[in-house]
Amino acid sequence: MTRVSVDDDNRIAVLSPHWKSWAEAAIxxxxxxxxxxxxxxxxxxxxxxxxxxxxxxxxxxxxxxxxARALLEPYEVSGSEQIFGRLLTSATRGQTFSPPLxxxxxxxxxxxxxxxxxxxxxxxxxxxxxxxxxxxxxxxLGVTSDLGGRERSRTASLKVDFRSLTPxxxxxxxxxxxxxxxxxxxxxHGTLSDGGRVCAEATGLFIELRPEQQ
Ligand SMILES: CCCCC/C=C\C/C=C\C/C=C\C/C=C\CCCC(=O)SCCNC(=O)CCNC(=O)[C@H](O)C(C)(C)COP(=O)(O)OP(=O)(O)OC[C@H]1O[C@@H](n2cnc3c(N)ncnc32)[C@H](O)[C@@H]1OP(=O)(O)O
Numbered sequence: 001m002t003r004v005s006v007d008d009d010n011r012i013a014v015l016s017p018h019w020k021s022w023a024e025a026a027i028x029x030x031x032x033x034x035x036x037x038x039x040x041x042x043x044x045x046x047x048x049x050x051x052x053x054x055x056x057x058x059x060x061x062x063x064x065x066x067x068a069r070a071l072l073e074p075y076e077v078s079g080s081e082q083i084f085g086r087l088l089t090s091a092t093r094g095q096t097f098s099p100p101l102x103x104x105x106x107x108x109x110x111x112x113x114x115x116x117x118x119x120x121x122x123x124x125x126x127x128x129x130x131x132x133x134x135x136x137x138x139x140x141l142g143v144t145s146d147l148g149g150r151e152r153s154r155t156a157s158l159k160v161d162f163r164s165l166t167p168x169x170x171x172x173x174x175x176x177x178x179x180x181x182x183x184x185x186x187x188x189h190g191t192l193s194d195g196g197r198v199c200a201e202a203t204g205l206f207i208e209l210r211p212e213q214q
Contacts, residue, residue, distance in 0.1 A: 014106065015088060016149050018214075026086035026094070034083060035094060042096040046118035096120075098135045101143070101174065108148030109178035111140060114171050115192075121168070128166035128199075133192060134158060136174070137202035141188040144176040145206040152214060153186060153206040166192065166199040184208040 015023060044065075053061065087094035091102045099121060103113045115136055123129030138155055145153045166172070173193045180187035186206045192199045 014147070016146060016151070018152055019088060019146065023086055023088040026083045027089070029081070030083050030087070030094070035087070035090060035092075038084070038092065038094050038096055042092070042118070042120075045096060045120035048120075049122060050119035098139050099132065101136070101140055106144070106147055109144070111144040111147070111174070111176040113140065113174045113176075115140075115174050116171050117166065117168055119168060125165070126168065128168060130160070130162055133162070133166060133200050134160045134202070136192070137190050137200075137204065140174050140176050141190050141202065141204040142206065144178060144188055144190075145186050145204075150186075151208045153184075153208045154213075155204060156185075156207045157205045158202060159204070160200055160202045162200050163198045167194060170194060172199065184210075 048061075083094055085093050085095040085097065091100040099115045099117050101113045101115055103111065105112045117128040117132060117136075121128055121132035123132075137160060138158055141158070142153070142155060173195075174190065175193075176188055176190040178186060179189045184207050186208065188204045188206060190202045190204070192201070
């Protein structure tokens, strides 16, 4: 398959019918400022994680955050109706749980992207938390598993090897390949690198869902 450059506007075109309608239903519900709001929450998480504010600032920030929570609460919906995480057209998917995945190019069985972890995803020693790295790999391998018009799949196992420390606040390279296809079983391999130095690699087994599991 020809390599193409993928930007936020044309990512929807590559989605299989299930993922396309899942994403489009969320996009239809979305108020225009949604992406700005979640980006603001993402920066808030990073800023809060890295700040040591005095008591009056803690109090005022708590009031403001509680005000935002109370403002949103009346609009709670069921999980099947939520927008958070469903904007497949966006590198962040309109969520702040896992780090963004800026897709540079993809093929049916391969993905090349970049990502970046902020202070919110820090573990000890000022580097990225291992669980956040596993989270990023689950997303990146999961997306690649369902490329090429393949049916939906689910993570059955994910093994991560941490090769070297992963720095915060740097644009890092993500490469994923589908290495083995055996009926419903898909094995994928991914690497996370910082300018050529491998920080972590992962192997995941994804199982194609049967119709009754959809
Ligand atoms: C370029 C732009 C891209 C744009 C986007 C593109 C696409 C969009 C796609 C997605 C975007 C959306 C979200 C982001 C992506 C990913 C999110 C992360 C996904 C997850 O985070 S998802 C949650 C965590 N996940 C679970 O919550 C799973 C719980 N679990 C189960 O739901 C079942 O367990 C299931 C269904 C997995 C299997 O169950 P089952 O009954 O269907 O199958 P069964 O057990 O029969 O296994 C069949 C064969 O797999 C072997 N097998 C099974 N498990 C194995 C294991 N662990 N190790 C080794 N082998 C294993 C068996 O041994 C057998 O092998 P054999 O056939 O050879 O005997």
